[in-house]
Amino acid sequence: MSARKLAVIVLAAGQGTRMKSKLPKVLHGLAGKSMLAHVLSGVEQLSPDQVVVVVGPDAPAVEKAAAPHRVVVQHDRLGTGHAVREAFSALAGFCDAGDQADILVIFGDTPLIRSATFEKMVARRRAADGPVLLGLAFRPKDAGRYGRVRLDAQGRVAGIVEFADASDAEKAIDLCNAGILLGDGPTVCRLIHQLDNNNAQGEYYLPVIFDFAYAEGLDTRAVEASEEEVMGVNSRQELAAAEQVLQQRLRNEAMAQGVTLIDPASTWLSTDTVFGRDIIIEPSVFIGPGVTIADDVTLKAFSHIEGANIAEGAVIGPYARLRPGTEIKAGGKVGNFVETKNAVLGEGAKVNHLSYIGDAEIGARANIGAGTITCNYDGYNKWKTVIGEEAFIGSNTALVAPVTVGAGAIVGAGSTLTKAVEKDAIAVVRGRLVEKAGGGASFRAGRQKIKDQKTAEQNAEKKG
Incomplete structure (x- = not known):
């Protein structure tokens, strides 16, 4: 038979x-x-x-x-x-x-x-x-x-x-x-x-x-x-009910594999998610298709992840967004309000605050300061940013791709970088400071005089 x-x-x-x-x-x-x-x-x-x-x-x-x-x-x-x-x-x-x-x-x-x-x-x-x-x-x-x-x-x-x-x-x-x-x-x-x-x-x-x-x-x-298994879906309401059933199955399977879900009901998973062990997922995390998560990873609250590979010991979030093509190597950190797309973060690399890292390769142990942006799109094409191992990118830096920062280099805060920086160099790209003594008081007095004049004209029109 x-x-x-x-x-x-x-x-x-x-x-x-x-x-x-x-x-x-x-x-x-x-x-x-x-x-x-x-x-x-x-x-x-x-x-x-x-x-x-x-x-x-x-x-x-x-x-x-x-x-x-x-x-x-x-x-x-x-x-x-x-x-x-x-x-x-x-x-x-x-x-x-x-x-x-x-x-x-x-x-x-x-x-x-x-x-x-x-x-x-x-x-x-x-x-x-x-x-x-x-x-x-x-x-x-x-x-x-x-x-x-x-x-x-x-x-x-x-x-x-x-x-x-x-x-x-x-x-x-x-x-x-x-x-x-x-x-x-x-x-x-x-x-x-x-x-x-x-x-x-x-x-x-x-x-x-x-x-x-x-x-x-x-x-x-x-x-x-079971009645649950044979549930047919013919309306949006039934679709939502089926989603709840499937999500609960996926949560139970994840926990059985060694994943800690602090608040299972607020964790959303995909059927193809690959989990390691001793993973901690905080409340309100959404995991979309194409995600692999290795051992000892922590996903902090309110993070959104899809199409990403996260290696052992990495920490993601809170409020992080990992888009398709993201690869976080062992011990990497992606912090709050950071978005990544088609980007590789080397072992121990950190992007902790308020940054966009797209079409980029970040070397091991590099540190990306708050507010850093890889300017990867010129309106027609995408370009790549490469940052070497142990490089330091100061806060509020714009990296205009294609651009390369060598290993161990330091880029000063507030820089707009359009050219390559050599290994172990320091690069600072800022406008020159121009200071005029007493200029602030003079500016305020002038603006107040204009405001007073407008107020007087408006009052005269009302009396007329």
Whole structure:
């Protein structure tokens, strides 16, 4: 049985009108990646032989997001059963009688199902006594208007009934349909071709194949998952609820790996964050996609980090922003109200206050004073700033790239640097001080005289 092939059909053709968005529903994001990406990464853990994503017409963004998997367009949105049938054209070797293959059908807007749940379904299907057709079900706190799963005395799925069609007895059933199914490929294909759309909606309903299979005496079963896992996302409110669920998972995983979250509820993570151990994350830290954090790092409060690599022992924040392309070497420090972008800070380098470091390479143990800016953009192109090891850049310095400061050099505070500074040199670029004795008092007296004159003119106009 282990040699059986597996195909996965992902239904992603829904319009998502309740999202009120130009963006296709399945491309809305959770923890740094789209719902479709979450679903695909989940099933990819199964190493399927084929993945087919069913998309709606004129959905190039969804097609691009589905790559490298095969895409089939559902030109007429006639229900889930019709969408699955459209996918069969891309599943040669999965539908013909005698094919040793299974088909798993899932939804692109159900992003919280764990890989372990899919694996459980596959293991149950491929067991020696595995059922021909298997559905995913759940027991919600409030069954509401979910479709009900009817079980017979032997625990087989006798059918799935929609709430609107359910009797009072059927509405009392607490086992509900999640819509996801796995079955023998040829059988699934055959049963779906038996569907019709003789209903009020004019649609082909996928769950009806359980009724067909049971009527044939086939073994039909259900695997249960948590209500949280099978949460579908159809609105902004549901998207926010799913984000909360996913964030809590990520927080728990991070803490299990040795990360201290001082206030877990205010810490926001991405699914691809790589953590070391003994990391301390203070409240209100946001970690976006593409971040790697090594051992013994401290992320201070209110910092925003994305696309950055942070080496062991570094300290970031508070109120720091690390943008994509940032690399902080061991022991580096990025302090309050510092922004970095496409910048490398060497071991032990410090940028502690109120600075912008973009398109730059900062040597080991260099010290960047408060208010320093790398002027990396001339309106047309980006240019690089290179600062050598153990260099000292005084406060309020503007480094007009491309420019290089040699190792051990010192740049005086308030300088605007446009030329290279040699190793171990001191560079000061300031305007000459011009002082006029008594000039301040004379200036104030002159300004007061003008003000008094204007006041007198205004009063004269009022009397006139």
